[in-house]
Amino acid sequence: MDAIILQILNGLDKGSAYALIALGLTLIFGTLGVVNFAHGALFMIGAFCAVALQRLFGLSKTTIDESQVDFLGNPLKVQTPYLESWFGHDFGQALIDWSVPLAILLAIPVMLAVGYVMERGLIKHFYKRPHADQILVTFGLAIVLQEIVKYYFGANPIPTPSPAAFRGSLDFGVLVGFDANVIIYPYWRLVYFLFSGVIIAAVFAFLQFTTFGMVVRAGMADRETVGLLGIDIDRRFTLMFGIAAAVAGLAGVMYTPILSPTYSMGMDFLVLSFVVVVVGGMGSLPGAVMSGFLLGILQSFASMNEVKSLLPGIDQIIIYLVAIIILLTRPRGLMGRKGVMEE
Amino acid sequence: MLGLNRKDTILMLIVIALTLGAPVLLNPFPADSAMAQFNAGYPDLMQRFVIFGILAIGFNILFGLTGYLSFGHAAFLGVGSYAAVWMFKLLSMNVVPALVLSVVVAGLFSVLIGYVSLRRSGIYFSILTLAFAQMSYNMAYSVLTPITNGETGLQVYSNDPQYLLGNGPQVTHLFGLEMRAKAVVEMGGWTFDFSVGYYLAAIMMLAAFYLSLRIFRSPFGMMLRAVKSNQNRLNYTGINSRPYTLAAFVISGMYAGLAGGLLASMDPLAGAERMQWTASGEIVLMTILGGAGTLIGPVVGAVFIKYFENIFSKINEHVLHGWFGWLPDGVEDVVTWILARFVGEGWHLTLGLLFMLVVIFLPGGLVEGGQKLARLLRRSRPDGTTPSNTPAE
Numbered sequence: 001m002d003a004i005i006l007q008i009l010n011g012l013d014k015g016s017a018y019a020l021i022a023l024g025l026t027l028i029f030g031t032l033g034v035v036n037f038a039h040g041a042l043f044m045i046g047a048f049c050a051v052a053l054q055r056l057f058g059l060s061k062t063t064i065d066e067s068q069v070d071f072l073g074n075p076l077k078v079q080t081p082y083l084e085s086w087f088g089h090d091f092g093q094a095l096i097d098w099s100v101p102l103a104i105l106l107a108i109p110v111m112l113a114v115g116y117v118m119e120r121g122l123i124k125h126f127y128k129r130p131h132a133d134q135i136l137v138t139f140g141l142a143i144v145l146q147e148i149v150k151y152y153f154g155a156n157p158i159p160t161p162s163p164a165a166f167r168g169s170l171d172f173g174v175l176v177g178f179d180a181n182v183i184i185y186p187y188w189r190l191v192y193f194l195f196s197g198v199i200i201a202a203v204f205a206f207l208q209f210t211t212f213g214m215v216v217r218a219g220m221a222d223r224e225t226v227g228l229l230g231i232d233i234d235r236r237f238t239l240m241f242g243i244a245a246a247v248a249g250l251a252g253v254m255y256t257p258i259l260s261p262t263y264s265m266g267m268d269f270l271v272l273s274f275v276v277v278v279v280g281g282m283g284s285l286p287g288a289v290m291s292g293f294l295l296g297i298l299q300s301f302a303s304m305n306e307v308k309s310l311l312p313g314i315d316q317i318i319i320y321l322v323a324i325i326i327l328l329t330r331p332r333g334l335m336g337r338k339g340v341m342e343e
Numbered sequence: 344m345l346g347l348n349r350k351d352t353i354l355m356l357i358v359i360a361l362t363l364g365a366p367v368l369l370n371p372f373p374a375d376s377a378m379a380q381f382n383a384g385y386p387d388l389m390q391r392f393v394i395f396g397i398l399a400i401g402f403n404i405l406f407g408l409t410g411y412l413s414f415g416h417a418a419f420l421g422v423g424s425y426a427a428v429w430m431f432k433l434l435s436m437n438v439v440p441a442l443v444l445s446v447v448v449a450g451l452f453s454v455l456i457g458y459v460s461l462r463r464s465g466i467y468f469s470i471l472t473l474a475f476a477q478m479s480y481n482m483a484y485s486v487l488t489p490i491t492n493g494e495t496g497l498q499v500y501s502n503d504p505q506y507l508l509g510n511g512p513q514v515t516h517l518f519g520l521e522m523r524a525k526a527v528v529e530m531g532g533w534t535f536d537f538s539v540g541y542y543l544a545a546i547m548m549l550a551a552f553y554l555s556l557r558i559f560r561s562p563f564g565m566m567l568r569a570v571k572s573n574q575n576r577l578n579y580t581g582i583n584s585r586p587y588t589l590a591a592f593v594i595s596g597m598y599a600g601l602a603g604g605l606l607a608s609m610d611p612l613a614g615a616e617r618m619q620w621t622a623s624g625e626i627v628l629m630t631i632l633g634g635a636g637t638l639i640g641p642v643v644g645a646v647f648i649k650y651f652e653n654i655f656s657k658i659n660e661h662v663l664h665g666w667f668g669w670l671p672d673g674v675e676d677v678v679t680w681i682l683a684r685f686v687g688e689g690w691h692l693t694l695g696l697l698f699m700l701v702v703i704f705l706p707g708g709l710v711e712g713g714q715k716l717a718r719l720l721r722r723s724r725p726d727g728t729t730p731s732n733t734p735a736e
Contacts, residue, residue: 035466125703131466132412136631137702139624143695151689271477271620278470313486320474320481327463327471 002173002182007300009172013189013258015296016196017043020251021273022280022288023200024244030220030283031237034123035131037138040270041145042111042245046252047261048149049110050103051158057083057096098163100256107249115245119238142266150263162188162257188257195254199247200289206243207285216240220283275323281336291334295319351556354638358552362545365389366535373532380657383650386525386538387609392646393541393548394605399629399641400548400555401598405591406627407636408564410571411461414469415476416626418456419449419596421483421618423603425490428497428613435507436499436515438522438543438608442601449600450593457592461585464574476623483615496614515608517543522609540609547605551598552642558594559638567591599626628694632701634708643709648694655693658686 021043028036060079068076084092095102122141126134161167166187173183207213219226219233226233252261259265276295280287301307303315314321326333347355361368370384383389402416423445430441460471483491491497499505515522517539525538558564566587569577577584607613616622625648633644663679663686670678685693705712 122699122703132410133702133706135412135466135469136627137699139627140695140699140702143691144699147689147692147695151684151692267621271473274470275474278467282466313482316481316485317478320478323474324459324471327467328459331463331467 002178003304003306005172005176006183006185007304008297009183009185009189011297011300012193012293013296014299015293016193017251017255017269017292018273018276018296019289019292020196020199021248021269022276022292023203023285024248024251025273025277026280026283026285026288027203027240027244027247029277030285031216031240032119032123032127034126035134035138036123037135037270038118038142038145039138039244039248039273040266040268041142042114042248042266043252043255043269044149044261044263044266045114045145046107046111046249047256047265048153048252049107049249050100050160050253050256051153051261053103053106054096054099054160057081057099061085100160100162100253103253104250107253108246111246111249112242114249115242116238118245119241123241142270146263146266153263155263157260157262159260160256162191166191166257192254192258196251199250203243203247204285212236272319275319277333279323279326279333281333284333284335287333287335295322298322345553346557347560351560355553355556358639358642359549362393362549363542365392365545366537366541370533370535374534375532381654383653384535386523386536386541388649388653389538389541390544390605390609391649393544394602394609395629395645395649396642397544397548397551397605398599398602398626399633399645400551401595401602402626402630403595403635403637403641404555404558404567404598405595406630407641408559408567408571409588409591411464411588411592412469412627413460413472413592413595414620414623414627415456415472415474416595416599417620417622418476418479418618419453419599420603420606420622420626421479421613421615422452423449423600424607424613424617425483425497425603426600427604427607428499428611429490431499431505431515431607431611432497432503433506435505435509435511436513436611437507437511438515438517438604441515441608442547442604445600445604445607446597447600449603450597452600453593453596454589457589457596461588461592473620473623476618477620480615480618480620483618491613491615494615496612498612515611544605544609547601548642551601552638556638563587563590628698632698632708634710637708637710640708640710647709651693652690655686655690656688659683660687 021039024042025036025039028034028039058081060081062077062079064075065078066075068078070076081092081096083095086092087095118141122137123134126137169184169186170190171180171183172185174180176183207217215226215231215233216236219231219237223233252266272295273292276292277288279295280289280291298318299315302318308315330336345352366384366389368384369389370382372378372382374382383392398416398420402413405416406412426445426448427438427441430444434440456472456475460468460475463471484493512519512521520539522540522543523538525536528535528537558567566577566582566584570584570588574584603613603617606617629644629648630641631644632647633642634640660679660683663682664675667675667678683689701708701712705715707714
């Protein structure tokens with residue numbers, strides 16, 4: 001029992017990331033009808049927003065401290081971050097410590113802008129082209145974005161720690177009546193899960209309870225009629241693209257303490273996210289979220305030692321296997337609508 | 344000739360001439376001149392040209408004719424390589440059984456994957472093939488380690504059985520003719536390498552090209568084109584299109600297997616990274632860049648990518664400074680700084696940008712670009728001949 005709870009918990013954080021990326025992919029697909037192979041790159045750019053902010057906060061000026069000497073007798077050079085000299089030692093250190101959560105504030109405008117430019121500058125011209133062309137051009141864009149990031153930040157993973165307050169682990173087992181140290185769950189993963197829950201809820205609430213969201217939903221159902229009613233649906237869809245990019249970016253920002261960002265992380269997540277979207281059903285937002293969590297948890301179950309000794313290697317292929325079975329038995333995915341991408 | 348009409352015969356002859364003459368044609372600069380780094384006429388690179396050419400020709404039979412975009416084609420390349428290396432380990436270093444087995448195994452594997460994947464079309468097909476390829480890749484690293492030798496990669500060891508080896512050579516050979524053997528001809532300042540490995544691969548590519556030419560012109564090819572333009576209508580006329588698409592898928596899988604086997608024949612080594620989805624992406628890049636659905640396009644794309652991959656990654660900031668030394672100092676620094684971002688390590692950036700430009704502006708690839716250019720030149724000729732309106736082929 002405890003092992004099962006542990007695996008469910010372990011699956012949640014990966015599942016949250018899958019769900020967030022798949023949600024953005026589905027938003028883009030449902031509104032604009034575009035298959036975006038560059039979505040993984042957006043996730044990666046979000047992660048590098050956190051890296052950039054960490055670097056920015058870490059900028060230091062070098063002063064020479066006459067009162068201390070190094071072993072050669074020269075005066076010691078001391079690096080003081082600018083933030084400390086501006087805001088005082090304690091607050092400056094706190095800012096640096098909290099650079100990953102604070103990067104959210106940076107990532108939202110950056111990702112909205114990236115999404116806007118991408119849609120207006122490139123994707124707009126591909127609405128009428130076949131899906132294969134959309135896949136190809138966004139695939140090319142993903143390579144370009146990846147290489148630009150690689151140029152600025154190098155090819156190695158960059159460690160981005162979470163704030164010190166979240167570095168420990170929660171003894172979850174004690175809370176529900178198991179022995180101590182049986183079910184241990186890092187705080188940050190809990191934060192990530194809650195964060196993704198908030199984001200998902202916010203996106204759904206936005207679509208469900210605002211006039212803007214209502215129009216967007218109407219546009220998803222029948223774009224032409226909404227256009228005939230005199231609503232400029234294209235502009236709203238452009239904004240939805242920006243929001244989808246921001247969702248992917250935020251997923252990336254908060255994921256950095258779990259996985260040190262590299263330029264190629266987007267591609268790794270992209271392949272899995274597409275599988276998630278297909279399993280959930282193309283064009284279904286709840287389906288995307290649900291299958292994201294489902295596949296995340298399935299994957300962590302498959303990596304249990306008991307399962308692995310029974311079916312060796314199953315942890316590596318479980319997601320793909322599930323996708324193949326779902327596609328063949330329920331072609332529309334778990335919650336897919338009729339007539340989406342069935343030409 | 345050989346069932347080809349006049350135009351195709353000329354095309355075939357041109358391809359034969361270019362392929363067989365490549366060791367000379369690709370070495371236009373004397374060996375010790377400053378431009379020698381642009382020479383591509385050394386066996387290692389030329390082998391890659393033709394091998395990836397075979398791969399792209401095969402991919403084009405599937406994507407160019409039927410419109411099914413497979414994102415998992417590298418799986419067949421990898422399987423072919425593994426099959427070939429196993430033949431080297433079990434029998435002898437002769438490449439013939441290796442190539443035969445790699446084609447057969449890749450063919451069987453593609454029957455399996457194609458049978459399942461082709462039940463869906465469009466993006467679902469792309470994702471299914473991607474899923475299968477990633478599955479094979481992950482399994483090659485984990486469960487199948489006894490067969491694939493995991494991360495080390497499969498290679499031939501001296502204690503392998505090699506039942507037919509006898510006193511045969513320890514390197515890959517074709518009935519005694521070693522793959523790495525080459526005749527070096529020196530003419531003035533020029534050096535030309537005629538390598539056995541290259542010519543074997545080149546002849547294979549010519550055979551592959553001839554076959555693809557025949558498929559393009561056959562009723563079978565017509566049927567595949569019908570699938571691309573409107574599969575529903577084809578189904579409504581009472582034709583079951585699936586056997587045709589499956590045949591195209593298997594043929595292109597066997598092409599990929601042959602390419603994998605040839606790669607292993609040139610260098611008896613196989614690793615799982617050949618099956619990764621980025622490798623599949625590269626095949627797609629080659630075909631689209633050259634021109635999907637055209638006969639010669641895929642080969643052009645393969646040669647283009649492999650050539651610039653090799654040449655661009657050799658250029659660095661130092662070389663650029665040498666080239667632009669004649670510019671005023673400030674301008675020179677700016678120019679070299681900008682260009683340096685696109686060469687060397689930045690080659691993938693150039694490739695990505697180029698690929699995007701081709702998809703956006705030239706959906707027919709470089710071949711279409713060439714045709715447009717030719718038409719433009721013809722139109723600007725004063726004698727006023729009307730440009731021909733034959734469709735791109």
